[in-house]
Amino acid sequence: MLEVRDLALAVPGRLLCADLNVRFQAGEVWGILGANGAGKTTLLHALAGLRAPDGGEVRWAGQPLAAIPRRRLAQERAVLLQDETELFWGTALDWVCLGRYPHGGTFGDPHEMHHARAALAQVGAAQLAGRNMATLSGGERQRVRLAMVLAQQARALLLDEPLKHLDLAAQFTLLERLSSLARRDLRLLVMVLHDVYWVSRYCDKVLLVFGDGRVLHGDCLAVLTQENMESVYGCALQPVEAAAGRLFLPTAGAPSRHRG
Numbered sequence: 001m002l003e004v005r006d007l008a009l010a011v012p013g014r015l016l017c018a019d020l021n022v023r024f025q026a027g028e029v030w031g032i033l034g035a036n037g038a039g040k041t042t043l044l045h046a047l048a049g050l051r052a053p054d055g056g057e058v059r060w061a062g063q064p065l066a067a068i069p070r071r072r073l074a075q076e077r078a079v080l081l082q083d084e085t086e087l088f089w090g091t092a093l094d095w096v097c098l099g100r101y102p103h104g105g106t107f108g109d110p111h112e113m114h115h116a117r118a119a120l121a122q123v124g125a126a127q128l129a130g131r132n133m134a135t136l137s138g139g140e141r142q143r144v145r146l147a148m149v150l151a152q153q154a155r156a157l158l159l160d161e162p163l164k165h166l167d168l169a170a171q172f173t174l175l176e177r178l179s180s181l182a183r184r185d186l187r188l189l190v191m192v193l194h195d196v197y198w199v200s201r202y203c204d205k206v207l208l209v210f211g212d213g214r215v216l217h218g219d220c221l222a223v224l225t226q227e228n229m230e231s232v233y234g235c236a237l238q239p240v241e242a243a244a245g246r247l248f249l250p251t252a253g254a255p256s257r258h259r260g
């Protein structure tokens with residue numbers, strides 16, 4: 001579905017990713033983890049075709065992303081950005097309708113409105129439809145932003161910090177819905193997350209971004225080890241096995257690889 005070949009990503013003075021080769025399949029749920037500034041957003045943008053690679057390529061269904069017309073790409077993959085800076089003039093429903101733009105419907109068309117309202121309901125935000133976006137709380141706004149992504153009905157969902165501003169129950173409900181959507185409808189779900197527990201609980205696979213060019217990827221249980229986590233975050237961590245996943249509690253002291 002989505003394939004990364006020999007990918008290299010760099011910013012001035014630093015290599016974020018080198019020689020990365022990954023195949024993302026329909027129905028899989030992936031997490032991207034790493035410290036602040038490690039390169040998670042940069043990697044997600046490269047996967048989405050929003051940023052050109054500095055080496056190698058990203059392919060969608062066998063075609064280089066750069067060769068796919070933008071409207072078709074927008075029908076195939078939806079992206080949740082970490083932030084939008086501009087103020088929006090309209091209501092929550094107007095915002096979600098923007099997600100229908102790649103499908104070519106007329107803005108305000110009843111059919112499009114139906115999709116937009118359904119997407120708002122999916123994230124528990126039906127009651128916000130008529131509210132001006134500028135008046136929403138952080139969590140309410142995040143739900144509406146997620147609804148726009150869902151309204152796009154794309155086969156791949158690439159989400160940068162989808163849990164931002166959401167309360168604990170909303171995080172759980174959203175991850176339940178998104179992961180079952182991916183598995184049931186064979187969509188690809190890739191999420192930048194900061195909570196290792198949610199990754200181990202809901203993701204099949206993980207990309208661990210070290211910030212020095214290394215990106216480790218594979219099954220969650222194999223990659224989310226104490227050694228890898230301490231290396232990524234640069235602090236001592238105590239692994240805790242929970243019923244549905246693995247979490248890491250920060251502890252005082254140096255990371256274990258430096259002890260003794």
Ligand SMILES: Nc1ncnc2c1ncn2[C@@H]1O[C@H](COP(=O)(O)OP(=O)(O)OP(=O)(O)O)[C@@H](O)[C@H]1O
Nearest residue numbers: 011012016034035036037038039040041042043082
């Ligand atoms: N256009 C740019 N010019 C210079 N440096 C940049 C540019 N874009 C990103 N960077 C730097 O690249 C690094 C990776 O940024 P990125 O946004 O991918 O990190 P991240 O892992 O998503 O971080 P966070 O967890 O804080 O959101 C950061 O140090 C950032 O300052």
